Amino acid sequence: MVTGIDIPEGYDPKAFAPFAVTVDLAVFTVRQAALHVLLVRRGQAPFAGAWALPGGFVLPDESAERAALRELAEETGLSRERAAGLHLEQLRTYSDPERDPRMRVVSVAFAALVPDLPEPRGGGDAAEAQWAPVASAVSLAFDHGRILADARRRIGDKLEYTSLATGFCPPEFTLGELQQVYETVWGVPLDRPNFRRKVLATPGFVEPVGGAAPRRTGGRGKPAALYRAGRAAVLHPPLLRPAADSSEGGC
Amino acid sequence: MVTGIDIPEGYDPKAFAPFAVTVDLAVFTVRQAALHVLLVRRGQAPFAGAWALPGGFVLPDESAERAALRELAEETGLSRERAAGLHLEQLRTYSDPERDPRMRVVSVAFAALVPDLPEPRGGGDAAEAQWAPVASAVSLAFDHGRILADARRRIGDKLEYTSLATGFCPPEFTLGELQQVYETVWGVPLDRPNFRRKVLATPGFVEPVGGAAPRRTGGRGKPAALYRAGRAAVLHPPLLRPAADSSEGGC
């Protein structure tokens, strides 16, 4: 069966050991200067009581993207329409035969970014759910620890060369808030004047909002100008993260 | 079924409409200053006679990665060991319910990079296969046109901030050959002295090979020094592609 994806000889869908296909979501938000991820407590059999990434089965007539969007809405408590406005991107697929002890489950992982804090929770059923600082999200069920780590790295990387960071911000935001996102995800402080210069010099990243709108009430300093996300999805030139020192190399 | 991936109530693996899981491969190489992709001719039912990306079913006891590696070896005619040395990375998963008219098939797509030209072919069975310039690879079977386009874009993007380009080169290569890769994939000419300066200034990208080795016989000019891939996988700073002009934005 080398040529394209031809059904193997004698293949009978009902007889062949089936694959279940699921989606798993790493839903991130920035709260109080820390990156948080949405976790749910498992109630059932394998890893009962353990924390896991939210997710669920892909239904027979929907794509993984649709399933992910559905789960995202359910889990965050947002309407399907509001959820559709969030940044949701496919991360990668995890298919180790041993990743679920019950049966063969292939999971398509997604990363989602939500603005501030649409309250701790309010999901679909009785399951417990919470925002947890990514640093404290350890020993998750299944291979979710790895999925989370992969998602975290991907988000950090994409912050450099895409306008992804605006996905963490409300529709209108200040450059200070945007900088907070970068500092929080990367874990490094950035120089404020230089950050603003770079962001403003990158075409299509942000655009000023109309009136001379002051900052959200409650601020302690000079009011900041408001911006909204520009139409650029990819940043030219990129906003490079400070080199993590010298000859690292990475791998 | 919101909490993690719990088996839905009354779920019976054999009864539930099953998903088939396949892998599809976009195998790229650079030949005669053009980016080529490996295509196979379909012999069977849907899209019979059409060109398609090579691929096949994920077997019940292997991961998608293993299946992809297996297919890559079969398709290129390389041994499993040699194939394991090639760059092979997961691209993304395609799961539109309508993507295969026969049944529900979820496909995990991979992109692979192979050096020069391991001969046009010599695959596993009688299927026809060939290297085709990506520009001429149109109207492929299934959604393979889209997969190919996605793979192409991803490769181009990753050339900027990873050492991916060395995956197109033999173990030892000249900077001229490396530059060829960039120019071919990006479709833009690069200034040679500047390219060399940038590559050499990026730590871990390439390292000079021992002796004062001359270029492969047959060259017409001054022999070039040989380099091999360094240990850096990610480039700091990146080798940015010339801005495709002004306010494009992308999407």
Place this chain on the structure above:
DNA sequence: GCCTTTATAGTCAATCTGACTATTTACGGT
């Protein structure tokens, strides 16, 4: 009204980039 806080403007040297020019060292004839 001060003082603190945060935003925004501006400066300046070091570095990087892009566009070139120059030199070196092969190969191919003649």
Place this chain on the structure above:
DNA sequence: ACCGTAAATAGTCAGATTGACTATAAAGGC
């Protein structure tokens, strides 16, 4: 052997970008 051409490598230089700062402006809290 000599000359012309091709390709690699070295070097130059002005303009743009960056990183590290300093200065000024505009709130809000006593």
